[in-house]
Amino acid sequence: MTLTVPPRRTATSWLSGARRLAALAATPLVPADYVDLIAPLASRSDLRARVLAVEPETADAATIWLRPGRGWRGHVPGQYVRLGVDVDGVRHWRAYSVTAADGDRIAVTVKAIPDGVVSNHLVRRTEPGTVVQLDQATGDFVLPAVPGPLLFVTGGSGITPVMGMLRSGAPDDVVLIHSAQTRDDVVFGAELRALAAAGAIRLVEIHNDTDGLLDVRTLPTLVPDLADREVFTCGPTGLMDAVEEELAGLGLLERLHAERFRPSILAIGEGGTATFGTTAVEAPGDRPLLDVGEEAGVLMPSGCRMGICFGCVLPLREGAVRDLRSGDLTTAGPGVLVQTCVSAAAGACDLDV
Amino acid sequence: MTALQNQTTSPVAHLTPEEIEELGRALDAIRAEIVASRGADDAAYIRRVIKAQRSLELGSRAVLLFSLFPPAWILGTAGLSVAKILENMEIGHNILHGQWDWMRDPKIHSKSWEWDNATPADAWKHSHNELHHTYTNVLGKDNDLGYGIMRVDEDQKWHPLYLGQPVYNFVNMLLFEYGIAAYDLELGKNLSSKKRRQDPKFKAAYKAVGRKVRKQALKDYVVHPLLSGPSFLTTLAANATANVVRNVWTHSVIMCGHFPSGVETFTRSSIEGETRGEWYLRQMLGSANISGSNAMHMMTGNLSFQIEHHLYPDLPSNRYKEIAPQVEALFQKYGLSYTIGSLPKQVGSAWWKVIRLSLPNNLIGKPASVLPVRPAVERADVAA
Numbered sequence: 001m002t003l004t005v006p007p008r009r010t011a012t013s014w015l016s017g018a019r020r021l022a023a024l025a026a027t028p029l030v031p032a033d034y035v036d037l038i039a040p041l042a043s044r045s046d047l048r049a050r051v052l053a054v055e056p057e058t059a060d061a062a063t064i065w066l067r068p069g070r071g072w073r074g075h076v077p078g079q080y081v082r083l084g085v086d087v088d089g090v091r092h093w094r095a096y097s098v099t100a101a102d103g104d105r106i107a108v109t110v111k112a113i114p115d116g117v118v119s120n121h122l123v124r125r126t127e128p129g130t131v132v133q134l135d136q137a138t139g140d141f142v143l144p145a146v147p148g149p150l151l152f153v154t155g156g157s158g159i160t161p162v163m164g165m166l167r168s169g170a171p172d173d174v175v176l177i178h179s180a181q182t183r184d185d186v187v188f189g190a191e192l193r194a195l196a197a198a199g200a201i202r203l204v205e206i207h208n209d210t211d212g213l214l215d216v217r218t219l220p221t222l223v224p225d226l227a228d229r230e231v232f233t234c235g236p237t238g239l240m241d242a243v244e245e246e247l248a249g250l251g252l253l254e255r256l257h258a259e260r261f262r263p264s265i266l267a268i269g270e271g272g273t274a275t276f277g278t279t280a281v282e283a284p285g286d287r288p289l290l291d292v293g294e295e296a297g298v299l300m301p302s303g304c305r306m307g308i309c310f311g312c313v314l315p316l317r318e319g320a321v322r323d324l325r326s327g328d329l330t331t332a333g334p335g336v337l338v339q340t341c342v343s344a345a346a347g348a349c350d351l352d353v
Numbered sequence: 354m355t356a357l358q359n360q361t362t363s364p365v366a367h368l369t370p371e372e373i374e375e376l377g378r379a380l381d382a383i384r385a386e387i388v389a390s391r392g393a394d395d396a397a398y399i400r401r402v403i404k405a406q407r408s409l410e411l412g413s414r415a416v417l418l419f420s421l422f423p424p425a426w427i428l429g430t431a432g433l434s435v436a437k438i439l440e441n442m443e444i445g446h447n448i449l450h451g452q453w454d455w456m457r458d459p460k461i462h463s464k465s466w467e468w469d470n471a472t473p474a475d476a477w478k479h480s481h482n483e484l485h486h487t488y489t490n491v492l493g494k495d496n497d498l499g500y501g502i503m504r505v506d507e508d509q510k511w512h513p514l515y516l517g518q519p520v521y522n523f524v525n526m527l528l529f530e531y532g533i534a535a536y537d538l539e540l541g542k543n544l545s546s547k548k549r550r551q552d553p554k555f556k557a558a559y560k561a562v563g564r565k566v567r568k569q570a571l572k573d574y575v576v577h578p579l580l581s582g583p584s585f586l587t588t589l590a591a592n593a594t595a596n597v598v599r600n601v602w603t604h605s606v607i608m609c610g611h612f613p614s615g616v617e618t619f620t621r622s623s624i625e626g627e628t629r630g631e632w633y634l635r636q637m638l639g640s641a642n643i644s645g646s647n648a649m650h651m652m653t654g655n656l657s658f659q660i661e662h663h664l665y666p667d668l669p670s671n672r673y674k675e676i677a678p679q680v681e682a683l684f685q686k687y688g689l690s691y692t693i694g695s696l697p698k699q700v701g702s703a704w705w706k707v708i709r710l711s712l713p714n715n716l717i718g719k720p721a722s723v724l725p726v727r728p729a730v731e732r733a734d735v736a737a
Contacts, residue, residue: 024576027568028467029407033460037407046460089396091457297454299464353464 040131041069049083049134052105054126061111061157061187062123067104068134075101075137077168078161078259081108082303084133087121091133094118095261095304097161097234098137099188101168109187111157138309141234141259149173149228153243155214155235156180156187161259162234163188166195175223179206179214179239214239216246227252234259260306272319272345276300277353283345288324290340298353300340307342314340319349356492356508357638358620365634367688376687377630383679384665387672396456398671402443402651403461410436414577420587430591434598435652440469441603442654447670449478454667471530473565476537476558486666490611490618490639497611498618500525500532501541504710506618511713518711522704529600534562602652605700606643610659612703613641615692636663637684641692642677643699650674660691 022031032043040048049066056062075081080097096108112123141161143150150171152162159178166174180186186205196203204222206214216239220226233243233256240258247256271285276298283292290312293300303311307325320331321343329346330338340351357363368376413432419425445468447453453461467474480496488494492508499505502525503518525532538558543549573592581588617638624635643649643657650657658673661680665673684691694702709717 021576024568024571025580027572028469028565034407034411037404086393086396086456086458088392089394089456294457297451297457299454299457299459299462 041067043069044071047071047134047136048131049106051126051128051130051132053128054123057109057187058111058185058189060123061109063099063107063109064122064126065105065107066132066134068106072134073136075106076142077101077164078142079137079139079164080141080161080259080304081106081137082135083108083118083122084135085118085121085126086132087117092118093133093135093302093305095306097139097164097259099160099163099167101164109157109160109163111187138304139259141232141257143171144230147171148230149225150175151223151226151229151231152176152178153214153216153219153231153233153235153239154178155239156185158233158235158239158259158261159187159192160234162232163191165232166192166201174201175204175229176201177204177206177214177219177222179208179235181207182209183207214242216242219243219246220250226250230255230257232257232259234261260308270322270346272347272349274345274348275318275350277351283349285322285344285346286324287344288341289321289338289343289345289349289351292345293340293351293353300353302341305341307339310339312340313337315352317350317352320346321349322346355618356506356620356623357617358623359508364617364638364689368634370628370630372687373630373634374628375630376683377628377633379683380633380664380680381629383676384668387665387668387676391455391669391672395669395671396453396458399444399448399453399456399461399669402439406436406439406444410440417577417584417588417591418581419584420581420591421584426587426591430594430598433591433595434602437469437595437599438602438652439654441599442606442656443651443670444468444654445470445474446654446656449474450482451667452669469569470533471562471566471569472534472537473561476562477533480537480539482666486663488624489636489663490616491621491624491635492618493621494624496536496539500536501539503707505612505706507710507714508618508620509710511710515711519704519708522707526601526604527597529604530596531566532604534566538562605696606653606656608703609643609696609699610640610656612706613692613694613699614702614706615690616641633664634689636660637680637689639663641694641699643696644693645696649696 019031025031026034032045035042036046041050047069049068049072052065052067054062054064075098077098080095082093082095084091084093086092096110098106099109100107110119110122112120139161143165148171150173152174154162154176155178162176166176176192178186178192183189183205186192186207192201192203195201223229227250231243231247231252233240237260240260244253244256244258247253271283273280274283274289274292276293276296279293279296279298281292281296283289288305290300290302290305294302301312301314303309305312314337316330316332316336316338318332320329321338322329322345323339324342324344330336330343332350338351357365365373409432413429413436416425416432417429420429445466448461448466449463449468451463454463456462459465463478468477470477485495485497490498492498492506499509499518502521504511504515538555543552543555549555573596574589577592578585578589619635619639624631627635637660640659640663642660643653645657655670655673656662658670658677661673661677662670664680665676681691
């Protein structure tokens, strides 16, 4: 005789049974669709955040305090998050560095750029209480585990990931060279100057209206012990390219960490008809296929929008695309995936959405 | 109605090809205006409707947990019926048309939406969006003309089986969601031969419908009744009633779209090389509106603006009302008749057609087409 002991009903198995029942009762929706009606931050599968406050930093920059929903896994200072913001009814995703964290709140700091659909909306027209879509923090622009002496070279809103690092209690020996249009345009200006006055950092401000652009050839003069430092740079493409070139010339390239907000566009494609699933549109040669698809109403997967995270890749079924950063041509073939955020049509192309 | 190309006096004979293209450009301009002005208010509208519908459904199902008590049964059944109608019409049908894709919200997108209906969204999008909306009212191409089981146009050949079509239509009305599922599968065609029956594509589609029907039935006829405990049977009856009410309502509204008198049909050859203007013209003449209150428009999913919907199937439904006067003015300007009537009148007209055309043409005082099928007058002109 064999004795079969029925498995004991544990709390978790009851819970999973209840979940299955709820799913059967909610079909063709999922139970979360009903929970979203009253508690949009409760969802674990769709991370969202509520805007708590919008605090002006400069005339055209503001810090947005957010309460992330359940499922937020936290961040490492220097990392960025993607925010999905509805502007005029249309969802746009953008990446912003986390500049502060306080308990269960995080902050991003946004600089409104001319014609910037999302940045202007966030800085000027966002009300507390608004719910935005959120993605987990990501990015490897973070301090080393045991940081030695550091040099930050930043420009404009490139200060944002660095501010996140400095606020988290940066190491003792920090030099920050920051470039902005005017003294008033320096985001976090007062706080940085206070840190410098307290001796926590050495701050070199370059104000373009009076000092001109930062000449990277002066870096070894500005920072005599440059060779001993890990260098972090973030800012406009021109600045970052110059820093990279200078450090390469000095043989210090392996000490450089760079965070790009947008790809440096070097090449343009030929343009052509781009087909996304069942939608076909004319795609110009100088615009990322991601933007072209989105404007045509296609539900494009997207990520950092600067060629880093591979969240936007799609199979290229037919035709060719050109990488806007390098000019490289990619032609279709089995298993060929392309980053739509940095690829433009090079003739007709067909992407599998 | 006799196919437009077979009528002795065509209602479009007075239009020159240039006028038809001019009409097309005027309609394009209306479209462009709406596309340019889509915005936060529209997005708020569809989210509000979805929220209201889900709250109503949830509330009604909660009330039905106590459906043993007659007042709870009546209230819950009425609420659930309205919720199911809203879900299928103003929400499901319109989202599946891609009317809200521009918002780029994956939760309200034609790619990801699934609806509370026996037929899977993918099957519906093919048969409805691609076939019916492209070949609207073209005999032999648009299966919506009688759904393949009825004769709704004098130019469709009579067969003794059509004698039973008033009964078929009545049964189809009660079971409409399953009728649509069978229609999307093109059962008539696909069951006709062994080769078709064993086609892997058909088998996959058939299985998908089976899965969807099982899940839907499990929800309405097992899970929610079980949750109601002692009210099992009454909740079962309530859910069945709500589904039938939804079926009867949607069937009636949809019959009003293309069956009432005044709506034109077209021959196959007339759409060869059809221009944009001619396509618009066919949509204008091939559809009929329903007059009524805002609540009625909402319950029909704004398909009461069937003409506007057929001209612009992917514009947000909440904007049809706003453009209807402009569209009607174009009908007047170009001497065309804008078919519109109250719901009872249009439903009556459509049913009368189903009953009348169950008989052969010679018994209803209308001989079969005496004129040969010829290309549309305007086509000949364009070619010349």
